[in-house]
Amino acid sequence: MEELKRRILNDAIVQEGGIIQVDMFLNHYLDISLLESMGAALAKRFRGSGITKVLTVETSGIPLACFAARSAGVDAVFARRFQTGYMDRAVYSSEIHSFTVDKAYTLRVAENCLSDHDKVLIVDDILASGQAILGLLEIVAKAGAEVAGIGVAIEKEMRDGGALLRRMGLRVEALATVERVEEGRIYLK
């Protein structure tokens, strides 16, 4: 997606450890018109695959998931990652490890948010190690639902998440792919 690629090259900041910071348009400041186009682009790529729900994880995946769901004409669910005292009900859960902050999290989705009739599009902002998405896949499996595929704004190809998910036979669509980061410069595919 050209507009997204342009924004990455113009505005993204490369941090220590090759972390790509896109919070000036994607996950802190929200460029709503760009997010809407991105959501529509993801929905278009998965058109005809019978999606009934979009699933993401708090926090950064939520805006894109909202607009992808809107374009696909379905509802969305975000897995809870932080304890806020609300999730006392029966949940599907999965333990994941975030490499970004070197911390373990439990993802939780209330059982009545997903059914075994659902066909789920998993959405996130950035695909790197794929840990969050593996956690969401476990939750979808526990619910007996089907995965239609995975749609992300940015895939970091130099990390192994995308390759791993594709080897599992999953369809992974990225709106922009970072091939490598060298000396603070981002090279897109």
Added chain:
Amino acid sequence: MEELKRRILNDAIVQEGGIIQVDMFLNHYLDISLLESMGAALAKRFRGSGITKVLTVETSGIPLACFAARSAGVDAVFARRFQTGYMDRAVYSSEIHSFTVDKAYTLRVAENCLSDHDKVLIVDDILASGQAILGLLEIVAKAGAEVAGIGVAIEKEMRDGGALLRRMGLRVEALATVERVEEGRIYLK
């Protein structure tokens, strides 16, 4: 807003301490069509007030903020509440206390996300004690920006947040107002 009121009466769950759980449509499971209508309703109430930006706080305010911003034709920003290792830049911050989880948080907004030309609509899912919104007001003030008003999905009138904000001269718009909760039953205004 009638559709929201109906959903509250049908689907909301009252928890211990009078906490109203609306995560089957508003802040876990996301009823996208309802959220879109709610965002449009908030934008309509503040039409003509010159809003340039919508500001919310992670996590639960983000979906409504996205759709309110879209309807108002402006961008959005969500204040970071959880440490995720990304916010190394210059930030406006505010310390708040969450009564829901009895915990202190620091809200952070990168300085380049708000300017002194901005007229800000603050959006959140639920207004109870108003702590999160007071924190956002402090951040808007630190940025030298102006507050157009506060728009929430649900105001809990039996808590003092709404009254406090109105006494400060702020315009507060709620799409549904809970008058009281008695024996696990919700009474709307």
